[in-house]
Amino acid sequence: MPVLSDLLNADPTVVNVYITILRWIAPILAAILLFRCVKPLLTFRREPEIWGWLCLQSGQKLPVTHWESVIGRSKRSDIVIELPTVSRSHAVLTRYDDGSWSIADINSKDGLYINGKQVEFHALKPSDTITVGGVSMKLQPISAKQEQKQASLRTKASSLGSGLINLFLLTAFQLLCVMAFLMTGAAEHAQSVLLGFGGIMICQWGLMLFYVCIRRVSFEIESIAFFLCTLGMAVIATVAPAEAIKQLVAMVIGIVIFLVLGWALRDLERAKQLRYVAGVAGILFLLITLIFGQEYYGAKNWLVIGSLSLQPSELTKVCFVLVGTSAMNRIVTKRNLFMFIAYSVMICGCLAVMNDFGTALIFFCAFLVIAFLRSGSVGTLALAVTALIFAGVVAIRIAPHMLRRFETWRHIWEVPLEGGYQQTRALMCMAAGGLLGLGPGKGWMKHVFAADSDMVVATLTEEWGLIMLVLVVLSVIALAIFSVRSAAVGRSSFYVICACTAATILLVQVILNALGTVDVVPLTGVTFPFLSNGGSSMICAWGLLAFIKAADTRQNASFAVRLLKMGGEEDE
Numbered sequence: 408m409p410v411l412s413d414l415l416n417a418d419p420t421v422v423n424v425y426i427t428i429l430r431w432i433a434p435i436l437a438a439i440l441l442f443r444c445v446k447p448l449l450t451f452r453r454e455p456e457i458w459g460w461l462c463l464q465s466g467q468k469l470p471v472t473h474w475e476s477v478i479g480r481s482k483r484s485d486i487v488i489e490l491p492t493v494s495r496s497h498a499v500l501t502r503y504d505d506g507s508w509s510i511a512d513i514n515s516k517d518g519l520y521i522n523g524k525q526v527e528f529h530a531l532k533p534s535d536t537i538t539v540g541g542v543s544m545k546l547q548p549i550s551a552k553q554e555q556k557q558a559s560l561r562t563k564a565s566s567l568g569s570g571l572i573n574l575f576l577l578t579a580f581q582l583l584c585v586m587a588f589l590m591t592g593a594a595e596h597a598q599s600v601l602l603g604f605g606g607i608m609i610c611q612w613g614l615m616l617f618y619v620c621i622r623r624v625s626f627e628i629e630s631i632a633f634f635l636c637t638l639g640m641a642v643i644a645t646v647a648p649a650e651a652i653k654q655l656v657a658m659v660i661g662i663v664i665f666l667v668l669g670w671a672l673r674d675l676e677r678a679k680q681l682r683y684v685a686g687v688a689g690i691l692f693l694l695i696t697l698i699f700g701q702e703y704y705g706a707k708n709w710l711v712i713g714s715l716s717l718q719p720s721e722l723t724k725v726c727f728v729l730v731g732t733s734a735m736n737r738i739v740t741k742r743n744l745f746m747f748i749a750y751s752v753m754i755c756g757c758l759a760v761m762n763d764f765g766t767a768l769i770f771f772c773a774f775l776v777i778a779f780l781r782s783g784s785v786g787t788l789a790l791a792v793t794a795l796i797f798a799g800v801v802a803i804r805i806a807p808h809m810l811r812r813f814e815t816w817r818h819i820w821e822v823p824l825e826g827g828y829q830q831t832r833a834l835m836c837m838a839a840g841g842l843l844g845l846g847p848g849k850g851w852m853k854h855v856f857a858a859d860s861d862m863v864v865a866t867l868t869e870e871w872g873l874i875m876l877v878l879v880v881l882s883v884i885a886l887a888i889f890s891v892r893s894a895a896v897g898r899s900s901f902y903v904i905c906a907c908t909a910a911t912i913l914l915v916q917v918i919l920n921a922l923g924t925v926d927v928v929p930l931t932g933v934t935f936p937f938l939s940n941g942g943s944s945m946i947c948a949w950g951l952l953a954f955i956k957a958a959d960t961r962q963n964a965s966f967a968v969r970l971l972k973m974g975g976e977e978d979e
Contacts, residue, residue, distance in 0.1 A: 493540030564625035603651030657942030661949030689726030765931025833865035844872035906958035
């Protein structure tokens, strides 16, 4: 039975005209879609929420704008009391999901007193008198009615109509892609291509319907992710169309993890308890790989089970974010810091033994973000960076695989048929693609090893153009900027640190993958989130996206933020 590709390939003129039109329409559609998705994320009004007041005896009221607030004289403190008797970081005031409060001393010089008695930790009651550095105060939480009013005044997420328009634009883009590949692809791969793109469309509309059912209307973050998945599927349709279904299955698993993590993050205490499971799982993933993994191109980072191959270090990234944020959540103490450093060293040590230094660098960057957001200590970060430089020098001397990559770096044109083969071909193909690309399935890069994973940006640029590559990179940068902007009004430091760390991992991967392809930085074999072919990478990207989604405090935006019912009670 003939398929569409057989029918249309009979007239090459029709195919060429369609591809020419698509080369112009595709970047325009993509630009409109991303502009509509990115603008609300970067322009929403950042108004702080007030969850209570610290009422001083002098009559002054200090607003409590976060669920974890540091009290101290340092300007970096959330609640600043500029008196010499108050330590730079004196105590931390914490709100819980049920509306209760506690306060804890954080190694202050004069101690924390409740009703005249020195304490290390205390569950607060409305009548309790808090004394910090000789300054007495009482906590006055906002009422249920005030909380409901505050929720109604938060910035509203984009309307349902706006989200539907974005999905229609994305679906139109996907249908254009399908038509192009059915015209230019082989008949035996038509079914895989149809299932791959069709599955993405079903998933995005299904997720949107689920959001409508739970009264969430913001779909910008998810639309960006599905757009990247669509271009990733386009690259797979060119390089390895038989793997389209496998990538689709990985995306579905990733979406399930995205939703499960979102549900877990609705309850902070529940999310923090998951750190024990996540911590053990993160280490086990790497230990199992060390014992049973197989080595490819110098790095022992693959676990092969029958016809299925996994890269467990990708799953460890999600575990690392959850563990690091939970362990550091109750304001950094030396004990917490040392425990997290020890855990990070174990992770990076396993990756070093596996010769997976690119992933180790990603984990190190994530560690720096978590440590800095919690401690604010530049000295600690300087010490960590110094240790990294020392470890890097040692690694280069003892790991020939890593040394060879540095020997090739910036010298790829001296060995174009050996160590520089992939990158020289990538540069030539990207140049051939120009601004608009050669068209889907028309490129030569598909003949180069890892054209759909490590070198995915070259394949994308050759067939879809430099404009499309710029849009893809900007979309990930937009997610990172959104995470930083959300930090200023984050309810809990848990959400803030999770989102900023997840965004850092995604952004560092983009930098290492894209710049490694063009020989600006050494080629590390790191994947491009959502875009590269690889089930483990896809699952990890969706898992990290859940942390970014949880930090969205706009009204009716994130399913990780409970909705308020009439009367001020939160929904389940």
